[in-house]
Amino acid sequence: MLYTNELEATIDFYVNGLGFTCGEYNEDWGWAALHLGDCEIMLAKPNEHTSFHKPTFTGSFYIKTDSVEVLWERFKDKVNICYGLETFDWGMREFAVYDNNGYVIQFGQQV
Known part of the structure; x- marks a missing residue:
């Protein structure tokens, strides 16, 4: 949520x-x-039960996919990029974007 x-x-x-x-x-x-x-x-x-002024979540939301390159091509010119498509030592090819609230959404695919 x-x-x-x-x-x-x-x-x-x-x-x-x-x-x-x-x-x-x-x-x-x-x-x-x-x-x-x-x-x-x-x-x-x-x-009224939620104290909220702006997003204070200190992590990111990670979405695993089987088509990270397709998603990268689809999103890269439409949204604010946190970091571009990259393959990391831990065996994931991923990128991250900021949503309109400042939340970080990562998309990753195992390599």
């Missing part, structure tokens, strides 16, 4: 920038579920 004050803009980023589909959206709840293959990301506007 990713919290955002900009729910509609975040849905737009994931759908139009990264190719997710919006499977469910409930404006009254301030909630949506987005899908890309087997990956699901839920988005929510913070509520």
